[in-house]
Amino acid sequence: MSHNDLQPAFKIAEVVAGLRLAREDWRRSQHRTREPGGRELPSSEVLAEILRQLRGILFPMRLGPPDLRQRSEDFYIGYTLDQALNALLPQVKLELGHTLRYAHLSPHEIELRSHQIVQAFAVELPVIRRLLDSDVLAAYRGDPAAHSVDEVLLCYPGVLAVTYHRIAHVLYLLGASLLARMIAEIAHGQTGIDIHPGAAIGPGFFIDHGTGVVIGETAVIGRNVRLYQAVTLGAKSFPTDGDGQLKKGLPRHPRVEDDVVIYAGATILGQVTVGQGSTIGGNVWLTHSVAPGSHISQAHTRENGELLDA
Helix, strand or coil: CCCCHHCCCCHHHHHHHHHHHHHHHHHHHCCCCCCCCCCCCHHHHHHHHHHHHHHHHHHHHHHHHCCCCCCHHHHHHHHHHHHHHHHHHHHHHHHHHHHCCCCCCCCHHHHHHHHHHHHHHHHHHHHHHHHHHHHHHHHHHCCCCCCHHHHHHHHHHHHHHHHHHHHHHHHHHHHHHHHHHHHHHHHHHHHCCEECCCEECCCEEEEEEECCCEEEECCCCCCCCCCCCCCCCECCCCCEEECCCCCCCCCCEEEEEECCCECCEEECCCEEEECCCEEEEECCCEEECCCCCCCCCCCCEEEEEECCCC
């Protein structure tokens, strides 16, 4: 008896048939009965490579290729940008073809809309760079352990997460919300920081340490805000319609005004406002708005200098 005769039979054909049946049942239940074709959804692997290219485009001398010289920056950026945008275009087309499959758009209309999104995204890259400059400076100025802005850009997970968010947020606003969410999840997997691409975040934003931070879809964050690890800006409740289904897109997350600091482990829930210049202490659970200049801790609450009961 040979060694191969002792190998177990894995019933491959039976497994393949079972998986095919499961796919067919799912497609029928989701009314996906069109003719079979190629891939229907964007690729996380392709997006990860586009993000690598975009980081190099935004910060060529620090995140670009190791042999790059300043005299060839523009050439590198132009060449890499052309590659990145031409890789992004089919991913946008895949998303629109999938999400708009019941809108009866022609292939030409999807092609045109995809080009418009990618072109508008490209135009926003200088704006993204300037926002990220403010974020890097905020991180350097806000952390006494930071020795340089270069260290911040190269090493800080909060800066990486915010870089991806700035990119994702533009795509989200332009109508490529699935791609934006996929980018956010790439950042989440790499940093442990979960920022929904719909969140609106002002300049000078710094997440220190970062692990466990959660920022919801409809959160609005002002200028020069600093968060520490395990902060949650979440929803308090989830309204439903008459059929008991969750209503999508309603404002349900906090508004954090300018110059606010929120320390580690704080949880702020619901459509509440944290007033300008306030400080929220560690592990605070907050479900009501607080006035500008407030200092909230577990032990007591101080608003405009007045001590209130906890």
